[in-house]
Amino acid sequence: xxxxxxxxxxxxxxxxxxxxxGALWAVTLLMLVIGLPWALVVAPTDYQQGESYRIIFLHVxxxxxxxxxxxxxxxxxxxxxxxxVKLAEVMAEAIAPVGAAFTLLALVTGSLWGRPMWGTYWxxxxxxxxxxxxxxxxxxxxxxSQAIEDRRAAAKACGVxxxxxxxxxxxxxxxxxxxxxxxxxxTITRLDRPAMHLSMLAPLLWMYFALxxxxxxxxxxxxxxxxxxxxxxxxxxxxLMRTGAVPGGPDxxxxxxxPIAPRDLTAGA
Amino acid sequence: xxxxxxxxxxxxALLRRDLAVLGARPADLAQPWVLFLIVCTLFPLGASPxxxxxxxxxxxxxxxxxxxxxxxxxxxxxxxxxxDGTADRLLLSPAPLPLLMLAKAMVxxxxxxxxxxxxxxxxxxxxxxxxxxxxxxxxxxxxxAPTLCLLGLAGAALVVGLPRGGLLLPLLLLPLLxxxxxxxxxxxxxxxxxFPAEPAIRMLAALALLALSLAPFAAAAALRLRGQAG
Numbered sequence: 001x002x003x004x005x006x007x008x009x010x011x012x013x014x015x016x017x018x019x020x021x022g023a024l025w026a027v028t029l030l031m032l033v034i035g036l037p038w039a040l041v042v043a044p045t046d047y048q049q050g051e052s053y054r055i056i057f058l059h060v061x062x063x064x065x066x067x068x069x070x071x072x073x074x075x076x077x078x079x080x081x082x083x084x085v086k087l088a089e090v091m092a093e094a095i096a097p098v099g100a101a102f103t104l105l106a107l108v109t110g111s112l113w114g115r116p117m118w119g120t121y122w123x124x125x126x127x128x129x130x131x132x133x134x135x136x137x138x139x140x141x142x143x144x145s146q147a148i149e150d151r152r153a154a155a156k157a158c159g160v161x162x163x164x165x166x167x168x169x170x171x172x173x174x175x176x177x178x179x180x181x182x183x184x185x186x187t188i189t190r191l192d193r194p195a196m197h198l199s200m201l202a203p204l205l206w207m208y209f210a211l212x213x214x215x216x217x218x219x220x221x222x223x224x225x226x227x228x229x230x231x232x233x234x235x236x237x238x239x240l241m242r243t244g245a246v247p248g249g250p251d252x253x254x255x256x257x258x259p260i261a262p263r264d265l266t267a268g269a
Numbered sequence: 270x271x272x273x274x275x276x277x278x279x280x281x282a283l284l285r286r287d288l289a290v291l292g293a294r295p296a297d298l299a300q301p302w303v304l305f306l307i308v309c310t311l312f313p314l315g316a317s318p319x320x321x322x323x324x325x326x327x328x329x330x331x332x333x334x335x336x337x338x339x340x341x342x343x344x345x346x347x348x349x350x351x352x353d354g355t356a357d358r359l360l361l362s363p364a365p366l367p368l369l370m371l372a373k374a375m376v377x378x379x380x381x382x383x384x385x386x387x388x389x390x391x392x393x394x395x396x397x398x399x400x401x402x403x404x405x406x407x408x409x410x411x412x413x414a415p416t417l418c419l420l421g422l423a424g425a426a427l428v429v430g431l432p433r434g435g436l437l438l439p440l441l442l443l444p445l446l447x448x449x450x451x452x453x454x455x456x457x458x459x460x461x462x463x464f465p466a467e468p469a470i471r472m473l474a475a476l477a478l479l480a481l482s483l484a485p486f487a488a489a490a491a492l493r494l495r496g497q498a499g
Contacts, residue, residue, distance in 0.1 A: 081490070136444035143440055147431045156494045157427050161441060164423065164487050168445045171476070175448035178472075179455060 008087050012229045013216045017224040024217040031210035046200075052116045055109050061208040062106035065215055066134060067169075069099020073141060076164035077159025087223075089155035090230070092162070093145060094222035098215050100138035103229040106131055118233050127181040137165050151230055274334050279364035280372045287376040290349075301342040304344060308334040309392045327396035328457035331406065332413075332450050339414065340439050342381040343421035346373070348429045349384045358419045360496045366489035370426075374419045374485065382414035393457070402461035404472070409453040416449055417494045419484035426491035448476055 006012035039057035046053040072095055079088040111121040112127055122128070141158055148154035196204070231237050291298065312330045313323055350356045350373075359369050390407045398406065424442040431437060456469035 036370055133444050133447055140441040140444060143437060144428065147428070147433055153494065153497070156497075157491070160423075160427060160487060160490050160494065164420075165445065167483065168448070171448045171479075172444075175451040175472070179451040 008085065010086070010231050010234075013087060013090075013227060014224055014240070017220050021217065021221060021224075023212065024220070026052040028210065028213045029216050031206070033212055035206045035210045036202065039207050043203045044197070046201050049117065054111065055113045057204055057207045058211075059106060059109035059113060060204060062102045062109060063131065064208060065211060066099055066103035066106050066131065069095055069102060069215070070134060070137065070169065071166060072097065073158075073162040077162040078157075079265070080155050080159040081163075082260045089152065089217065090223045090227050091160065092155060093151075093226050094219045095157075096142050096145065098219050098222070100135065100142065102211075102215065103131060103135045103138055106227060107135065124180070130176045133172050133176070134169070137169070141165070179193075276364040276368065279362055280368055283359070283369055283372050284376065287346075287373065291376070291380050297345075297385060299381060300497050301338045301381055302388055305338045305385055305388060306344075306392070308337060309396075324397040324399075324461065327393055327398050328402075328406070328454040328461065330396070331457075332454040334386055334392075335389060335410070335414065336417065336443060336446060336450060337439070339381055339417050339437055340398060340424070340442055342420050343377050343418060343436070344425045344429060344435070344438055346377055346380065347422065347425040351430055356492060356495065360493065366492065367485035370422060370488040370492065371481075371485040373489070374415070374422045377418040377422055378415050382410075382418050386410040386414055398457070398461055401463075402457050405460040405466045407455045408470060409456050409473055412470065412477045413449050413453040416473075416477045416480040417446065419488075420445065420481040420498070423484050423488035423491055426488050426495060430495075449473070452476065 007016050035057075040054055043054070043057070045051055073092055076088040076092040076095070079085050080092065107128070110131070114123060114128075115121050141161055144161055145154045145158050148157055228237055228240075309330060312326065316322060316326065332390075345380045351357070359366065362369060368384070386407070389410055390403050393406045398491045420442060424438050428437045428441065452469045456466040456473065459469060460466040
């Protein structure tokens with residue numbers, strides 16, 4: 001219980017993230033240093049697709065993370081609306097752009113993969129299209145968050161939006177599949193391969209955990225900074241800045257000058 | 270017992286009041302109408318007047334037109350409520366807020382969706398859709414337009430009054446409304462090609478029921494947030 005409180009408070013969260021962020025980065029880099037050569041060199045070549053299939057080691061984890069990110073936005077939104085936990089507000093704000101980035105990465109890698117496989121960068125394939133809609137959902141969430149000045153009000157409004165969205169995502173996915181099957185255009189059948197061989201599955205799962213660790217690390221860093229920015233007018237942040245523990249503080253050699261502009265100073269309660 | 274009576278009264282009073290407000294400015298009701306017709310006119314001008322092409326794209330054009338004109342038309346209904354204090358009155362009302370939002374959605378349907386329901390089949394006919402497709406289009410509007418009104422109300426309650434709120438509403442809602450577009454335009458297209466439209470219409474009805482059961486709660490939650498922030 002004591003530990004929970006230590007992490008849920010802004011000061012405790014800052015201390016927690018600052019203490020562990022180095023270790024998290026080390027784990028992330030280690031996993032990538034092992035995972036990338038494993039996926040891009042060591043894993044066997046696909047007998048149908050040759051070497052170009054290797055992009056799935058980036059593409060599939062990105063797609064998984066993009067879906068997980070939105071699910072987390074909805075979960076955090078629920079926590080924000082029901083229990084008004086500030087950490088959930090901050091984490092949602094931190095996660096959204098990371099999730100959007102992975103959605104974009106999934107789209108870009110998918111289209112790069114499509115060029116050698118399907119002969120074109122973009123087809124209105126059901127999965128590609130629903131991933132594109134997911135990107136729009138992320139962008140809408142971020143646009144709403146940006147549009148509301150009061151951060152707490154923004155978090156609640158975004159929570160409502162994410163909950164509507166998470167109910168809608170399966171329907172969007174299903175309807176897009178339906179649309180594509182109805183359309184009967186030049187059907188690109190998805191490669192109905194038998195279950196993936198372990199020699200490919202293992203690096204795929206490894207890359208997933210590596211990218212997950214990366215996403216978690218970046219999200220935690222973002223959350224710490226968002227919270228510092230929110231609490232910029234509180235004494236504990238001023239204390240951190242004075243001692244130079246926060247970049248941008250007056251004693252910090254990295255960036256002298258005025259402290260971080262507090263975004264929510266002007267906002268009404 | 271007395272509570273129930275006052276809830277029913279509250280909802281009826283809200284309906285009567287909203288309809289009176291709408292009736293006082295009938296010219297406003299024509300705006301989505303005209304906008305929809307303009308959007309429909311732009312497509313033959315931009316594409317080509319070839320009847321075969323127009324009949325092919327008609328379901329998509331009409332439904333995109335409905336989506337684009339309906340959402341901005343719902344927004345002012347909510348904006349007026351927030352500006353003149355009606356929203357505060359709704360928040361203080363003893364009646365359940367989702368029920369009141371449902372009543373507001375009904376008013377939005379009458380004010381915005383009904384005119385489009387009347388004009389869109391005419392547009393379909395002008396685009397050269399065969400009769401069965403026009404009938405299906407009318408049926409789809411009957412099911413789809415209320416769904417749009419319900420979700421539009423929830424979305425509008427979230428964004429109305431924000432800076433850049435006008436663009437924000439379609440930005441947030443259009444991706445969520447993709448299923449309505451797919452099933453509604455799909456049904457019309459199937460009917461135009463002589464395929465059964467019933468599966469898509471049933472899906473559209475399912476979406477309408479889902480929106481009917483969930484969207485009033487989302488709209489109520491969004492309005493409560495506005496009440497706290499204001």
